[in-house]
Amino acid sequence: MSTTETTAGPLLQFESVHAHYGPVEALKAVDVQISKGEIVSLIGANGAGKTTLLATIFGAPRTSSGRILHRGEDISTLPTNRISRRGIALVPEGRQIFQDMTVEENLMMGTTPIGMGHFEEDRAQMFDLFPRLKERRSQTAGTMSGGEQQMLAIARAMMARPELILFDEPSLGLAPLVVKRVFEVLAEIAAMGKTIFLVEQNANHALKLSQRAYVMVNGRIHLSGESAALLDNAEVRKAYLGLH
Amino acid sequence: MQNNRLASLLKEAVLTFVISLILFGPISGLVLDGFGFRNELGRSVTLAAIITAGRVLVSLAGMSEIGKRLRSRLTSSNSGVTVNTGQERSPLLPLAVLFLAGLALPFFADKYFLGIAILALIYCLLGLGLNIVVGLAGLLDLGFVAFYAVGAYLLALGYQYLGLGFWSALVIAPFLAGLFGMVLAFPVLKMHGDYLAIVTLGFGEIIRLVLNNWLEFTGGPNGAPVPAPTLFGLEFTRTAKQGGVPIHEFLGISYSGDYKFWFIYVVLFLVVCAVIYAVHRLRVMPLGRMWEALREDEIACRSLGVNHVFTKLSAFMLGASTGGIAGVFFAVHQGFVNPTSFTFFESALILAIVVLGGLGSTVGVVLAAIVLTILPELLRDFAEYRVLVFGILMVVMMIWKPRGLVRLTRPAFFPSSHSEAGIALRLEPQTEAGR
Numbered sequence: 001m002s003t004t005e006t007t008a009g010p011l012l013q014f015e016s017v018h019a020h021y022g023p024v025e026a027l028k029a030v031d032v033q034i035s036k037g038e039i040v041s042l043i044g045a046n047g048a049g050k051t052t053l054l055a056t057i058f059g060a061p062r063t064s065s066g067r068i069l070h071r072g073e074d075i076s077t078l079p080t081n082r083i084s085r086r087g088i089a090l091v092p093e094g095r096q097i098f099q100d101m102t103v104e105e106n107l108m109m110g111t112t113p114i115g116m117g118h119f120e121e122d123r124a125q126m127f128d129l130f131p132r133l134k135e136r137r138s139q140t141a142g143t144m145s146g147g148e149q150q151m152l153a154i155a156r157a158m159m160a161r162p163e164l165i166l167f168d169e170p171s172l173g174l175a176p177l178v179v180k181r182v183f184e185v186l187a188e189i190a191a192m193g194k195t196i197f198l199v200e201q202n203a204n205h206a207l208k209l210s211q212r213a214y215v216m217v218n219g220r221i222h223l224s225g226e227s228a229a230l231l232d233n234a235e236v237r238k239a240y241l242g243l244h
Numbered sequence: 245m246q247n248n249r250l251a252s253l254l255k256e257a258v259l260t261f262v263i264s265l266i267l268f269g270p271i272s273g274l275v276l277d278g279f280g281f282r283n284e285l286g287r288s289v290t291l292a293a294i295i296t297a298g299r300v301l302v303s304l305a306g307m308s309e310i311g312k313r314l315r316s317r318l319t320s321s322n323s324g325v326t327v328n329t330g331q332e333r334s335p336l337l338p339l340a341v342l343f344l345a346g347l348a349l350p351f352f353a354d355k356y357f358l359g360i361a362i363l364a365l366i367y368c369l370l371g372l373g374l375n376i377v378v379g380l381a382g383l384l385d386l387g388f389v390a391f392y393a394v395g396a397y398l399l400a401l402g403y404q405y406l407g408l409g410f411w412s413a414l415v416i417a418p419f420l421a422g423l424f425g426m427v428l429a430f431p432v433l434k435m436h437g438d439y440l441a442i443v444t445l446g447f448g449e450i451i452r453l454v455l456n457n458w459l460e461f462t463g464g465p466n467g468a469p470v471p472a473p474t475l476f477g478l479e480f481t482r483t484a485k486q487g488g489v490p491i492h493e494f495l496g497i498s499y500s501g502d503y504k505f506w507f508i509y510v511v512l513f514l515v516v517c518a519v520i521y522a523v524h525r526l527r528v529m530p531l532g533r534m535w536e537a538l539r540e541d542e543i544a545c546r547s548l549g550v551n552h553v554f555t556k557l558s559a560f561m562l563g564a565s566t567g568g569i570a571g572v573f574f575a576v577h578q579g580f581v582n583p584t585s586f587t588f589f590e591s592a593l594i595l596a597i598v599v600l601g602g603l604g605s606t607v608g609v610v611l612a613a614i615v616l617t618i619l620p621e622l623l624r625d626f627a628e629y630r631v632l633v634f635g636i637l638m639v640v641m642m643i644w645k646p647r648g649l650v651r652l653t654r655p656a657f658f659p660s661s662h663s664e665a666g667i668a669l670r671l672e673p674q675t676e677a678g679r
């Protein structure tokens with residue numbers, strides 16, 4: 001066992017985090033824990049504050065109180081460009097890839113935190129995972145289909161060789177078949193030993209993929225527990241799965 | 245069908261006539277005469293009629309077969325971003341020809357034309373500099389002329405107070421202008437779009453006002469003289485003024501005022517080529533990509549760990565440096581500087597070059613710089629209508645080619661052939677097994 005794993009405790013931990021947009025309180029005393037190797041999901045309605053939670057990790061907005069601990073160290077006051085170098089990557093909501101750049105250039109941008117040292121090797125790996133990207137390598141990213149763009153956003157995040165990947169609604173606006181493919185990819189990525197924190201509206205898929213989950217309502221963590229248990233929870237079934 | 249077309253044509257003509265009448269009515273129809281005004285509405289009716297006739301002609305031409313084809317060619321081409329395929333012929337030969345032709349230009353051009361060529365190259369430099377800031381990094385800078393002024397005044401005042409010559413100014417200018425770029429960049433790092441534009445506009449004006457009003461130091465509106473350039477201590481004046489030897493005596497040829505301009509042209513041409521090469525390299529380097537990434541999406545950049553302070557700062561500073569170099573050439577070419585050369589109009593013109601050229605495209609910027617310097621010269625015959633024609637041409641350009649003369653070309657990715665082969669080899673068994 002290496003030393004990092006003997007220091008028990010979560011990989012990433014929110015300790016009663018509050019965050020504001022001006023006068024609006026978007027996060028209220030949020031506590032979330034993610035351990036190494038886990039898949040954890042966060043579900044909640046529109047405007048619950050899910051994206052905000054991920055954004056506070058990258059300092060926009062900054063937390064107004066509480067701490068965000070990464071390997072036991074408070075990162076909530078670090079300059080934003082230092083966060084990704086700690087092995088945390090984000091696949092942003094609405095797949096914010098660089099539209100006017102080619103697929104290749106987007107992948108190169110992904111290596112920003114670690115430099116181009118492993119570029120060719122990692123690119124080959126990503127082209128294996130996403131054969132479509134290889135076909136489209138010299139196409140400008142903005143001209144690809146929504147599904148392809150989502151794959152690119154994921155590949156771009158992977159290029160930094162992160163330990164922990166944050167996904168913000170990767171299934172947003174995709175056809176059911178493509179959504180299925182996205183979740184398969186997430187499972188493959190987890191199998192590579194990455195830790196995954198998944199924010200989703202698609203509660204059914206998210207709860208089936210993850211081991212543990214949190215439910216957010218109006219900026220607060222409303223429920224948490226084993227994903228399997230939440231799938232059976234009457235309230236969750238009613239509010240997020242549309243079942244009775 | 246035919247009737248239908250005729251009716252729409254008629255409607256269009258009437259509409260054009262009315263609008264131009266409204267536009268020209270007050271402008272040319274009413275003539276101020278002492279404290280009252282005269283009515284010259286006949287003139288505006290004539291103008292409106294001319295414009296209407298033109299409009300009808302354009303429509304008719306557009307309906308003909310040739311017109312249709314021409315229009316589709318003009319509007320549809322280059323509308324998106326093109327990516328090199330890697331199959332293009334190497335541009336080396338045409339580039340070499342262009343380079344040699346450019347170098348040889350002074351031997352074929354007369355003094356007047358050479359002057360225009362020098363001006364065009366100076367605007368190329370300015371355009372390339374601003375292109376880094378606006379075109380690549382997406383930071384709207386309306387005060388770019390400030391850095392141009394810094395370069396020009398560095399040579400003038402440096403000569404006056406410190407005895408700096410052309411070459412030392414050329415070396416110092418990028419650093420000094422870069423420093424000014426940094427001074428401007430720090431307060432505006434958190435700003436975007438309109439706010440950034442206004443602050444930079446103010447910065448440009450501040451520099452001009454300081455140059456204008458600090459009489460004791462800059463000479464104020466009277467300006468300051470600039471020394472002629474030297475080459476290894478050889479001077480281009482009739483008699484030595486800076487302690488060297490006049491070049492015509494050294495070479496044993498007769499004196500000509502043109503040598504100085506030949507010299508400026510050649511050095512400037514080489515500098516422009518060097519800057520074009522540098523920008524070309526930067527665009528495929530991580531820094532260049534970060535500029536473009538920042539322009540496209542700041543949130544994504546943040547999550548990727550792009551240091552946006554450094555990225556923005558470097559764009560401002562490199563852009564400013566280029567502007568500073570252009571200033572030195574401007575000063576040495578004019579032989580004299582004063583603040584009227586550095587008004588907001590210059591900033592707007594440089595911005596026009598960048599926008600017209602197609603934001604971010606080097607070739608476009610160079611073309612636009614050449615067009616925008618030569619055009620006013622060609623239009624000299626139109627005297628006072630020059631600016632009007634110039635404006636109309638710009639509007640027409642933006643209608644037909646809204647994304648600039650030359651669309652951005654993205655570098656396709658050509659990994660070095662052996663490394664690519666290596667990967668392909670390693671991948672082959674895997675993909676086979678995967679199927």
Ligand SMILES: Nc1ncnc2c1ncn2[C@@H]1O[C@H](COP(=O)(O)OP(=O)(O)OP(=O)(O)O)[C@@H](O)[C@H]1O
Binds near residue numbers: 021045047093
């Ligand atoms: N930049 C901002 N300025 C002001 N308010 C904001 C900003 N971004 C988000 N908010 C507000 O904060 C709250 C939480 O927004 P957030 O984007 O985190 O929701 P979400 O859970 O991600 O929703 P969705 O599922 O629709 O993506 C919302 O009420 C939103 O209006």
Ligand SMILES: [Mg+2]
Binds near residue numbers: 051052168169
């Ligand atoms: Mg969201």
